[in-house]
Amino acid sequence: MDNNWIEITGGILAIGGSIFLFLGSLGLLRMPDAYNRIQTGTKASTLGTILSLAGLFFFFPGWFGKFMILILFVLITNPISSHVLARAAYFTGVPLTRKTTVDQLNESLNEDPSRRAHLRKVSTNTEEDKI
């Protein structure tokens, strides 16, 4: 009986994690431009995966090491990949959405054009959103 409650707690945690994963991919579909997609996608998938693994840990307490390694791995690599993706998106000129209010990075880059030098090409198209 006692064991059963532990497993049900784990199952509920795992369902919570998978709901966060689903919300992340739904946000991936709904958001208007690449940067907001990175916001929703990365954050929700990080906590979703961590919660799923933590929920499975309640089922198999003997696998502690593997779950810990996977959680640490996701926690370290996910912000890095989102940062690299955002840099790539920005410097290849992927347009920001029309709702964007300020862009202080663009102002700073215009003051000091030498910082653009290492880039292969920076297209300056500011087209409408292509969903």
Next chain:
Amino acid sequence: MAKILLDIAISITLLSLLVSLIRFILGPEKVNRIIAFDVMSVSGIALIAYVAALSQRIIYMDIALVYGILGFIGVIIVARYIEKGL
């Protein structure tokens, strides 16, 4: 009882993979496709962990780890390629 909860969690994760696959197919540029691929590979880690729990084999967790490493390296390399060229 608890197995049913795990089944529900697996189906929701599969649904999320499908939804991000839609973004992968119709993403307007390269960058959006890679974002979708990133989310899909992280969801894939969770999915492989679920499969490991269902079949009760600890060796599948290693597969999840290697899959995560390969997905991370792939995302980094493609993003670098888009930004600077090879």
Next chain:
Amino acid sequence: MIITLFITWLLLNNSLQTQVIISGAVISLVLPAFFCGKCEAFTQLRLTPKALLYSVLFFFTFLVALVKSNLDVAYRVLAPSLPINPGIVEVKTKLKSKIGRIILADAITLTPGTFTLEVSGDSMFIHWIDVQSTDLEQNTLLIVRQFEKYLEVMYG
């Protein structure tokens, strides 16, 4: 560095047999000699009791921010009117060491509605899903300060 490698090896093997422990100790003693030139992440960490306490506090602040950011994302995705107000703002950091800045940028990426887009010098450019002000000082106070006060003690 050696201790970190050894703990990773133990977690990865998930067992405490004698031969596993011995081979892990040998490997984690040999590997840093080849691949670890400077190892800033481990030598610059201060090992005073205050720094250890602050790293634990930092971890819990980080977890709370992670959960908060996910609830925030869930609200923004599910609301029918898509309540976003995105923009890119600039903030300044006072951290000097490289590894401190890396951890700060990672922590910012996982806090509610912000992620780091570009780091140059001591200024970071941050994409914010719900811009509240365009003032540099106030943004620094809002985004960076909550993690910086812990990292300052840990890395300086």
